[in-house]
Amino acid sequence: MNQPAAIPRKGRKYDQVLQGARDVFMAHGFEGASVDDIARKAGVSKATLYSYFPDKRLLFMEVARHGCARQADTAVTIASGCCDPETALREAGHHILSVILSEFGVKMFRICVAEADRFPDLGRRFYESGPATIRAQLREYLAEATSRGELRIDDLDLAADQFAELCRADMFLRLLFNIEAEIEPQERERVVDAAITTFLARYGALAASDEMAR
Template sequence: MTSEPTDPKRQAILSGATRMFLAHGYRNVSMEKIAQAAPVSKATLYNHFDSKNALLAAVISDLCESLLQTMTQLTIESDGVENNLTQIATSAVDLIYAEDALAIYRLVVAESPDFPELGQLFYQSGPQAVLTQLEDYFRQLNADGSYHIADPVFAADAFFSMLKGDLHLRCLLSKTLRPSADEKKRLVSQVIAFYMRGMLHAKS
């Protein structure tokens, strides 16, 4: 890991940017306003992020950091496939239903018709990075010879889609609805049990 995520100036900028984006939308927030919200000088802001797009990408990546770290730490031999997928699902659910993550999702969906590059930036900075890593993990399982996963791309997409489902849509449509810790734990357990039976086929 780099030291960037623990840099207090960088964290102040990310926190200020997140607050400003969520309060005022993407198009209505200038780099100057973000510097004031942090608060840091404009020189410090541009030393860390050279554009508003770069800053939004960093905000999204920061939200996804725990999940991405979980993904990069996976090995075929480590703790078994079911345990690995449980760790990924737990981290994913914590992210998917986090208040800031839901708010950023709403923001990007609202802004994307006028700023299509914003939607692409969001996808590349978060969902695509996570999907690609899970696809690679499934390909490693195939190469290792322990499992046969016919379509790693579909398998990765199905995994995260099951963790979202109708609940994620309802949370997006409500600013108060959130699954409890027990509900998230039960969701992970049910998805993993179903997924291990229906999607992954161990070789005998």
């Protein structure tokens, strides 16, 4: 199905409608969210809601677009040239977790999977606004650290993906399947520390030198 072509108009209650819709969509998904519930949550009439968004699909895509833009705006620039790889990777690891373990990240992932046929571009937009941005920054840092001799990496794309997966461990799945409601900070710290140790054991300059000496 093609995406709706209409552009939502802005107005005094636009943000109010958008926030109400976000709350309902995040709680119930696209199919389970009714216009009545959204209007009630936003504190507006259905007529007001339709004046901004005549199509529920348009409203949903606007909610997703705003959420993805907010996610992209929180991206940090991984420290480069000012600290050691362990410090830079710790910063990157915790930022990765702040995105994928966030309420928006988990719920949007569920919606992307459930609505893959209805909104084929949604998953791509979500990926490009968050995970892909972080991956590109991490790859750039790994390339610079390798050029300085701090790391020894041949396949930068693979190394960036491996580090991100090490940081996820099983925490994302535990949230995704509602095994746990949240991941405690000390658990995130434990997993990121282990990810750094494992990554540097494989790609650290000293580890690479030891491997070549054997």
